[in-house]
Amino acid sequence: MEMISVLLLVNDFALRNHLRRYFDGNEMLRAVFCSDAKHVLELQGSHCHPIVFLDLVPENSDRMGLIEKIKHGVPQPYVLIGSSNCTPHDVLRSMQAGASDFVIDPFDADLIETAFKKAIQSVSSMTASPPSSHKSKQLITQDKSLLQVIEIAKKVAPSTATVLITGESGTGKELLAAYIHANSLRADSPYIAINCAALPEQLAESELFGHEKGAFTGAISKKIGKLEDAGRGTLVLDEITEMALPLQAKLLRAIQEREVVRLGSNRPVPVDARFVAISNRNLKHAVANKVFREDLYFRLSVIPLTIPPLRERKNDIPLLANYFFERFSRINRTTMTRVSDDTMNYLIDQAWPGNVRELENTIERGVLIGSGNELLPEHLRLESEPEVLPHRPRLEVGMTVRNMEKELIYNTLNAVQDNRTHAAKMLGISIRTLRNKLNEYRTEMEGKI
Structure with missing residues (x-):
């Protein structure tokens, strides 16, 4: 069985050491410790950890808000709360905020093991339900x-x-x-x-x-x-x-x-x-x-x-870019560790007519082509791209309606970077009609050669 990653935010020094010892001897769980709430949201945004453990500090009211933000993700993680000093009201509030289970001091080994076994069973049942072709893909957004x-x-x-x-x-x-x-x-x-x-x-x-x-x-x-x-x-x-x-x-x-x-x-x-x-x-x-x-x-x-297009939810671009970067870096075992600030600004500025799929392909290309520790803007752009479309006629007096139609179709395809679905929508025709027109033009070109 693949290891399940657990994101942990624990301020108490003794509890952190106790949990480290527990995870060192566990073959099913991999611990990722965080320094603060912001760090939790960054790591959870770049890679959805199925289980999140939060040490509930009574004097820190931000924990409830953190639980709610974590549970807004898709898919929703299993949130486990631990506390050495809390009231029944704290337990109730954390459950209302979206926590799945609660562990109270003393944190003995049996108590911890029982809580995480329950979490593993819950996570396993959730990941088994999506269709097999979509198991590796997630809806990732904060929009x-x-x-x-x-x-x-x-x-x-x-x-x-x-x-x-x-x-x-x-x-x-x-x-x-x-x-x-x-x-x-x-x-x-x-x-x-x-x-x-x-x-x-x-x-x-x-x-x-x-x-x-x-x-x-x-x-x-x-x-x-x-x-x-x-x-x-x-x-x-x-x-x-x-x-x-x-x-x-x-x-x-x-x-x-x-x-x-x-x-x-x-x-x-x-x-x-x-x-x-x-x-x-x-x-x-x-x-x-x-x-x-x-x-x-x-x-x-x-x-x-x-579903709104990516250009209307710019705040999702860093989230998705980091997610794709981590996935492709891990799959291809690269030395890269982060997306540079310049690269992220470049990604945010793009129109993305192909939406999330285009962003995913761009990040994958950058990871494969790039080198060094950072993903840089030049890794995303190919120096020379092949000419995809044949030579197009220019509008001029005496041109036939058919040639004008051909010119319009090619110009539209160029404007949307050869995205046929987007072009068909702009032209007000079906993708099948567009496909048939392009096949006709290609046949004409081959007949002239």
Whole structure:
């Protein structure tokens, strides 16, 4: 079993030595001692420690506020309070602030061991619930608006209500969907995510709803569709706006009636999955442009959640940058120990059209390319970047409408650093349409060579 890190803030000298001896003989826990409350928040922000131990000092009222700040993180750590001199009122206040357990002096070995065993069991049960593909990823934020979104997500997670998650590409929409699943009553059931834009048009209906043997040419056996396969779990429909209109009609009926009919069959099959839809486009605009059904939009948006872009939560950039830096430094075993102040200022000043995903990729590149003890601004920028796009025509009199369209598309892609999802949103077209246009242009170029 991987060691669990414990963050400790202990002012009492005797207790600190007592705990050091305990951790030296423990093969499951790794201790990280802090000097003050600010140090606790910095370390917890850069790397979420599953267990936090705080020595409660009665004359220090800041401890309650510290507990509340720690519990605002995602995922929430297990907070263990220890005290050698406190009242029942102190115990009650710490529990109301978010503490999970309380240890009172004398701090004998059995008492400490029992408390940390309970903490380990609690942490292990929490980390086992998210889908396996998301175990290594976390929702990390200190932004008030995003914390409010996460709080709503946590409240509605145990329900069966359909959730619609919107936001720009790279903001962490799938992570929020996984978080909802992990905090629901369906956490032990399947978590199935479907990229609607990647579904082949000819096979999309069969993939979602299934088919019977002989339903069409090539259907040599019965196939269970994703909606049925999800069972009592969570079905995530990513890039929902890319789904064809006829398929949207069938999905609407499946959600309303809680049943599907496989291709080649007339017998309905019950569906018990919880639906979470994801889109990087404005669905109201998609409805107005007649590319998305209004009735399906209302059916999906029972609980609408929007993740703000990274440029609107600048205070998250240092938190995320330190988290990614520590992770990639550890994975790649580099000699770097910190992100320089100049680098952090450079990161904060960027627009990040690719949001958290772009920031993560930038930090990983810097850790791999850089050297020395600090991550510097020059480590993040490549001196020469390959030309991604072919030569573009310039606007001039007599240019065809098609060439003008091509010019507009290429200029938009350049403006968003070749982020196709962002470009499609700005152009008011689907990502599939943009992809098809670029394929056409590429074919034309190859034909001229």
